[in-house]
Amino acid sequence: MSIFIQLLINGLLLGGAYAIISISLTLIFGVVRVVNFAHGELLMVGLYATWLITSHTGLHPYATVIPVAILLFAIGALMQRFVIQPLLTAEPHIQIFATVGVSTALLNLALMMFGADVRTVDAKVGAAAFQVGPISIVTGQLVTFVVAIIVAVGVYLLLQRTFVGRGFRALAQNRSAAALMGVNVNKTYVLVFGLGAALLGLAATLLAVQYPVFPTVGQYFVLTAFVVVVLGGLGSLPGAVVGSLFIGLIDSLAGYYVGSDLKEVVYFVIFLVILTLRPTGLFGLGRGSE
Amino acid sequence: MFPRLTHPRAYVGGIALLMLLLIPLAVNSPFIYHLAVQVCVFGALATAWNIVGGYAGQLSLGHAVFYAIGSYSATMLVIHFGMSPWLGMFGGAVIAVIAALVIAYPTLRLRGPFFALATIAFLEVCRLLVVHFQSFTGGSAGLNVPLNIGVEWMIFREKWAYLLIAFGFLAFTLWVSWIIRYSRFGFYLIAVREREDAARAVGVNAVRVKISAAVISAALTSMLGSFHAMYLTFIEPSAAFSLELSIQIAMFALIGGLGTVAGPLLGTLLVLPAAELSRGWLSALGNGTHGFVYGVVLVIVVLFFPRGLVGHLGGKALALIDRLPGARRFESAAPTIVNSTSPASSSSGVRGKPILIAEGLHKRFGGLKATDDVSLTLHEGEILGVIGPNGAGKTTVFNQLSGFIEPDAGTVKVCQPDGQWRTPTSPENFAQAGVGRTFQIVQPFSGLSVLENIMLGAFMHTRNIAAAESVAREVAELTDLTPLLNASARELTVGGMKRLEVARALATRPRVLLLDEVLAGLNPTDVARAIEMIRRIRGTGVSVLMIEHLMQATMALSDRIIVLNAGQLLREGKPADVVNDPAVIEAYLGKGYLDAQGT
Numbered sequence: 008m009s010i011f012i013q014l015l016i017n018g019l020l021l022g023g024a025y026a027i028i029s030i031s032l033t034l035i036f037g038v039v040r041v042v043n044f045a046h047g048e049l050l051m052v053g054l055y056a057t058w059l060i061t062s063h064t065g066l067h068p069y070a071t072v073i074p075v076a077i078l079l080f081a082i083g084a085l086m087q088r089f090v091i092q093p094l095l096t097a098e099p100h101i102q103i104f105a106t107v108g109v110s111t112a113l114l115n116l117a118l119m120m121f122g123a124d125v126r127t128v129d130a131k132v133g134a135a136a137f138q139v140g141p142i143s144i145v146t147g148q149l150v151t152f153v154v155a156i157i158v159a160v161g162v163y164l165l166l167q168r169t170f171v172g173r174g175f176r177a178l179a180q181n182r183s184a185a186a187l188m189g190v191n192v193n194k195t196y197v198l199v200f201g202l203g204a205a206l207l208g209l210a211a212t213l214l215a216v217q218y219p220v221f222p223t224v225g226q227y228f229v230l231t232a233f234v235v236v237v238l239g240g241l242g243s244l245p246g247a248v249v250g251s252l253f254i255g256l257i258d259s260l261a262g263y264y265v266g267s268d269l270k271e272v273v274y275f276v277i278f279l280v281i282l283t284l285r286p287t288g289l290f291g292l293g294r295g296s297e
Numbered sequence: 298m299f300p301r302l303t304h305p306r307a308y309v310g311g312i313a314l315l316m317l318l319l320i321p322l323a324v325n326s327p328f329i330y331h332l333a334v335q336v337c338v339f340g341a342l343a344t345a346w347n348i349v350g351g352y353a354g355q356l357s358l359g360h361a362v363f364y365a366i367g368s369y370s371a372t373m374l375v376i377h378f379g380m381s382p383w384l385g386m387f388g389g390a391v392i393a394v395i396a397a398l399v400i401a402y403p404t405l406r407l408r409g410p411f412f413a414l415a416t417i418a419f420l421e422v423c424r425l426l427v428v429h430f431q432s433f434t435g436g437s438a439g440l441n442v443p444l445n446i447g448v449e450w451m452i453f454r455e456k457w458a459y460l461l462i463a464f465g466f467l468a469f470t471l472w473v474s475w476i477i478r479y480s481r482f483g484f485y486l487i488a489v490r491e492r493e494d495a496a497r498a499v500g501v502n503a504v505r506v507k508i509s510a511a512v513i514s515a516a517l518t519s520m521l522g523s524f525h526a527m528y529l530t531f532i533e534p535s536a537a538f539s540l541e542l543s544i545q546i547a548m549f550a551l552i553g554g555l556g557t558v559a560g561p562l563l564g565t566l567l568v569l570p571a572a573e574l575s576r577g578w579l580s581a582l583g584n585g586t587h588g589f590v591y592g593v594v595l596v597i598v599v600l601f602f603p604r605g606l607v608g609h610l611g612g613k614a615l616a617l618i619d620r621l622p623g624a625r626r627f628e629s630a631a632p633t634i635v636n637s638t639s640p641a642s643s644s645s646g647v648r649g650k651p652i653l654i655a656e657g658l659h660k661r662f663g664g665l666k667a668t669d670d671v672s673l674t675l676h677e678g679e680i681l682g683v684i685g686p687n688g689a690g691k692t693t694v695f696n697q698l699s700g701f702i703e704p705d706a707g708t709v710k711v712c713q714p715d716g717q718w719r720t721p722t723s724p725e726n727f728a729q730a731g732v733g734r735t736f737q738i739v740q741p742f743s744g745l746s747v748l749e750n751i752m753l754g755a756f757m758h759t760r761n762i763a764a765a766e767s768v769a770r771e772v773a774e775l776t777d778l779t780p781l782l783n784a785s786a787r788e789l790t791v792g793g794m795k796r797l798e799v800a801r802a803l804a805t806r807p808r809v810l811l812l813d814e815v816l817a818g819l820n821p822t823d824v825a826r827a828i829e830m831i832r833r834i835r836g837t838g839v840s841v842l843m844i845e846h847l848m849q850a851t852m853a854l855s856d857r858i859i860v861l862n863a864g865q866l867l868r869e870g871k872p873a874d875v876v877n878d879p880a881v882i883e884a885y886l887g888k889g890y891l892d893a894q895g896t
Binding site: 042044090093094097098099100101103104105107108109110111112113114115116117118119122123222226230233234237241266268269271272274275278279282283286 | 350354355356358399400402403404406407409410411413414415417418419421422425426428429540541544547548551555582583584585586587588589591592593594595596599600603
């Protein structure tokens with residue numbers, strides 16, 4: 008029984024990590040309407056940046072959050088401005104090609120610069136675990152989970168309560184109408200893409216404590232995040248959070264009961280079942296199949 | 298079924314293709330043989346990918362999964378059952394088809410990136426499964442193909458034998474791609490890619506068309522994978538189930554020109570030899586340089602040459618080729634078809650039997666009752682006008698009459714020529730039941746010519762290209778489009794596009810034609826032309842239901858008028874009676890107007 012509870016807790020905490028990545032993915036998709044296949048590679052860039060800074064300065068990964076987030080914001084904004092923006096009116100499969108190109112380029116750039124070696128960030132604080140009765144909790148996972156909740160609430164408030172956020176939502180609903188109401192479409196998209204990428208920078212500093220860094224590390228997280236986002240409903244913020252927790256639980260339970268090398272098989276079956284039965288996802292807006 | 302070989306495009310293409318076989322045979326060097334085999338295999342892979350990625354516009358980013366299924370099936374059948382790969386590749390193709398159905402059925406019903414995502418996820422899952430079941434699949438270490446030399450094992454000492462087979466595969470794949478492109482199926486794929494709704498309105502089962510493309514592509518890809526495994530004599534999961542390989546295949550097609558027959562091969566010819574030759578010095582610069590260049594090239598091509606080699610240069614090249622002997626200027630092999638449209642054209646104005654009946658339609662959008670208990674009947678040979686102020690629910694009713702919106706309650710039934718009533722459920726069902734429709738916001742297939750646009754409608758009743766063309770020409774005559782037949786649909790004026798909408802619907806030979814504001818936004822000349830056209834259409838025996846804002850036109854054309862207001866049927870009757878009805882005036886102009894008039 009205590010194993011089961013341990014698995015549940017591990018799963019929920021793991022869900023926190025997925026939640027930050029999924030929120031940033033769904034934010035970009037929801038507003039800009041572009042599926043960013045380079046999302047994983049942006050996360051990977053964040054992880055390498057964290058590793059570089061910590062190994063050169065000896066800072067704790069958590070302390071690198073500001074420079075890493077700014078760096079990622081800049082990369083995201085540049086990508087939107089110079090790759091996505093010229094293709095806004097192109098057919099969706101052309102946009103996907105472009106993000107796939109960025110993904111391939113970044114991944115191989117990392118391979119060129121750092122090789123295929125697995126790097127680890129040396130951080131004792133985050134990797135350690137503490138005991139609550141029979142349950143052991145990894146500090147880094149708990150921190151990630153708490154930050155994920157803060158991010159979810161923060162993004163929610165940003166979207167609902169601020170002028171900028173209303174602009175985001177207006178654009179998500181109707182690009183031309185929002186433009187007619189004075190929302191600067193291109194600037195807002197650059198801002199959204201930058202923000203989404205900056206969230207990945209934040210996620211990277213949190214994950215660097217627990218996971219090794221290598222060129223294809225992003226693909227592992229982002230494939231899962233794509234499943235999460237489809238499960239929750241593309242473009243839905245609550246969907247991304249609930250979907251993350253759910254997939255976190257599946258990950259943890261399937262990893263124990265099915266086998267850790269097959270847990271992705273379980274996700275994928277869920278992914279197909281959801282698409283078959285409820286294509287708009289759990290929190291889809293009815294037009295989520297768009 | 299076969300290109301006409303006396304046409305310069307066919308013989309120039311054929312000769313160029315043969316060079317791929319003849320030059321290596323003449324040079325006779327192992328490296329050139331290897332390069333030519335790789336070009337044939339990858340060219341064929343890109344061509345097969347293009348059927349789903351280009352024609353259907355559904356990006357398969359995990360296409361290597363089908364290649365890997367073919368490689369593994371054929372190899373494992375050789376190892377475990379001693380089956381010849383010539384047979385084994387069909388086993389692989391069957392598995393690939395099943396896999397394609399599993400991915401495509403849930404995702405191609407949807408619009409959006411789901412198919413692309415599912416293909417990647419499926420690739421990853423298959424790789425994990427192959428690694429997991431290592432006793433059977435060799436796990437991550439991979440499998441060696443048993444080296445039984447002989448034609449039946451597809452294993453040879455001489456490189457030229459591989460080249461012969463690879464060339465055969467390439468030629469076959471190109472042939473399949475060519476047949477698809479110039480068949481009804483190919484037209485349907487392009488139509489669905491460009492405008493799914495408009496395609497469904499002319500009777501295209503969009504989902505089935507997309508799934509068929511995925512299945513054909515998967516089967517071809519798998520067979521290529523089987524051959525390639527025999528050629529490489531070694532397979533491993535990381536190379537076969539590889540995202541990089543998938544992207545590479547798609548990239549060749551993109552660089553050559555998506556959705557063209559020759560593009561994928563040309564893209565491969567341009568990129569692959571350069572990549573193979575530069576592999577040496579690029580990898581000297583560091584691991585990953587190769588992939589980095591690929592990524593950058595991909596982004597640059599998408600940004601600056603999205604139409605690829607064929608799209609940007611193809612027109613000029615073809616014009617040059619067409620100057621060679623054998624190209625006839627214009628081809629009009631189409632047999633003149635007997636006028637098959639009119640079912641005993643009833644004299645205008647006379648009300649026939651009911652042909653379309655809607656009963657008790659209800660539709661809610663959240664709290665809004667967009668359609669509230671609307672019933673209506675359209676009779677044979679009648680023109681029925683539907684009017685109502687903005688927001689009255691005209692278009693919602695219209696969409697329920699054509700299957701684009703499913704009513705919450707109520708039924709729509711259509712009388713068939715044999716006197717039976719049918720209740721269609723989807724847009725394509727309605728089209729097949731004889732209900733044609735236009736769209737208020739015009740939906741031309743802008744990549745196709747006017748003639749081809751109309752042919753799409755005609756394909757509902759025939760697979761034959763020449764027959765479809767002849768129906769299209771007939772319809773064009775009726776809709777004043779004959780002089781514009783060879784223009785591209787995007788070059789038309791608003792009036793022309795509206796008439797094109799009507800023409801495409803008419804080409805499906807409907808017995809009921811639903812017109813959604815075809816007069817809106819036209820200049821007076823075009824309005825007069827369109828009114829004449831609608832009369833002519835009714836003259837051929839088609840019943841017309843039209844939504845229109847232009848009162849005068851509606852009054853002049855309609856035998857009967859229905860007024861909708863706030864989702865309800867307000868009045869029904871002869872035009873003159875309806876427009877003088879106080880309730881109708883109130884609905885349009887408000888109560889104040891009535892009071893001021895003192896009525």
